[in-house]
Amino acid sequence: MNLADMLTYADIGQLTAIAGHYRCDCKRNSKHDLIQSILITLGSRNFMESHIRECAPEELRFLNTLLFDERSHYSLEDLLAAARLASFDAVPGKHEGYREMISRFKNGGWLFSGASQQNRYLFQVPQDLKKRFREEMGEYLKERIPFSAEPAIYRAEGEMLAGDLLLFLRYVKENEPELNQEGALYKRYQQGVMNAIQIPEPLLGKGGWKFGYGRAGEHYPPRLALMVDYARHRRWTSEEGFRLKLTVAGEKQVSEGNAEKLMQLYSFWLKLYKGAVPNLSSLVYWISVSAGKWVTVTSLLAGIGWLIKPFYYDDAASILEQRILRMMLHLGMLRLGETSEGPAVMITPWGAEAAHPKQLS
Numbered sequence: 001m002n003l004a005d006m007l008t009y010a011d012i013g014q015l016t017a018i019a020g021h022y023r024c025d026c027k028r029n030s031k032h033d034l035i036q037s038i039l040i041t042l043g044s045r046n047f048m049e050s051h052i053r054e055c056a057p058e059e060l061r062f063l064n065t066l067l068f069d070e071r072s073h074y075s076l077e078d079l080l081a082a083a084r085l086a087s088f089d090a091v092p093g094k095h096e097g098y099r100e101m102i103s104r105f106k107n108g109g110w111l112f113s114g115a116s117q118q119n120r121y122l123f124q125v126p127q128d129l130k131k132r133f134r135e136e137m138g139e140y141l142k143e144r145i146p147f148s149a150e151p152a153i154y155r156a157e158g159e160m161l162a163g164d165l166l167l168f169l170r171y172v173k174e175n176e177p178e179l180n181q182e183g184a185l186y187k188r189y190q191q192g193v194m195n196a197i198q199i200p201e202p203l204l205g206k207g208g209w210k211f212g213y214g215r216a217g218e219h220y221p222p223r224l225a226l227m228v229d230y231a232r233h234r235r236w237t238s239e240e241g242f243r244l245k246l247t248v249a250g251e252k253q254v255s256e257g258n259a260e261k262l263m264q265l266y267s268f269w270l271k272l273y274k275g276a277v278p279n280l281s282s283l284v285y286w287i288s289v290s291a292g293k294w295v296t297v298t299s300l301l302a303g304i305g306w307l308i309k310p311f312y313y314d315d316a317a318s319i320l321e322q323r324i325l326r327m328m329l330h331l332g333m334l335r336l337g338e339t340s341e342g343p344a345v346m347i348t349p350w351g352a353e354a355a356h357p358k359q360l361s
Contacts, residue, residue: 003042008035038109049136053140061088065086067130148341157331162262164199169231171193172246173250173251177192179244182219215229234253288352293346296341297321297325300320
């Protein structure tokens with residue numbers, strides 16, 4: 001439902017609170033006057049722009065979380081979790097501040113109780129406010145992320161990840177490589193895989209933060225780790241007697257030579273990294289909006305870094321550069337080049353298409 005519909009179902013108590021929040025000039029005992037005054041105020045051209053510029057970062061992160069949530073209704077617990085996620089430096093368990101944030105958004109006309117008996121204890125966000133927030137937020141970010149010069153040369157991997165996934169399966173079929181006590185390929189076999197695929201990576205050294213980005217992320221460089229985890233997820237590989245082998249389904253995949261669709265690999269990546277980067281889909285979306293032309297990684301970090309919650313020893317910069325942009329390059333979603341200002345990226349047509357969630361259409 002849109003804002004006008006939700007205002008119609010709202011009780012006069014909430015309408016009065018919203019009108020008071022925005023200092024609307026209207027009769028407070030007339031529901032009709034309250035609704036009309038609120039619609040005029042929130043419908044004005046500069047309302048959303050002013051709202052975004054006046055909001056604290058945690059408030060914008062809270063709205064951002066709701067914008068990219070596929071659910072149409074939220075329980076109070078859902079909202080508290082979203083508020084907690086948005087408050088990066090908050091103390092766990094301190095719900096008072098989160099409840100105050102939710103109360104502010106309810107009084108601001110962003111959250112309404114359900115209109116039916118079934119969802120009266122759930123909350124909704126008006127669809128038209130979501131749409132306007134998304135559009136204005138995009139403009140707000142683009143102002144802060146200037147376009148850069150086009151690099152003389154750039155790197156683009158296209159659909160090579162899908163091709164390398166098949167080559168990895170073929171390597172497993174032909175070698176049935178050995179696994180160590182931790183269930184990972186020995187380094188000589190990892191190097192064998194790198195020699196067999198189109199885009200090799202340096203093997204992991206000691207040190208560095210590896211937990212939280214999939215089971216294989218602890219043992220392999222990111223691109224190979226994604227392939228290993230995906231093959232296990234599709235049950236194309238199995239671990240038998242300290243050997244990695246193909247299953248019947250894996251044998252069929254190799255014999256038929258069917259390259260996996262990048263959209264399936266992208267969707268799996270979102271789920272795999274969700275624990276470490278909970279708002280990953282929204283970050284990918286804002287990157288696609290901001291990098292329609294070449295932008296430097298430095299300016300991208302300055303523009304959207306405040307949306308990225310650090311994960312243990314991974315700060316916003318390393319998450320953006322290594323966990324997001326690098327993987328988007330591998331997924332064929334980005335081009336990466338070098339300019340006089342440093343590394344620069346630009347979204348590909350496929351990347352722009354994949355980054356647009358269905359609920360935002």
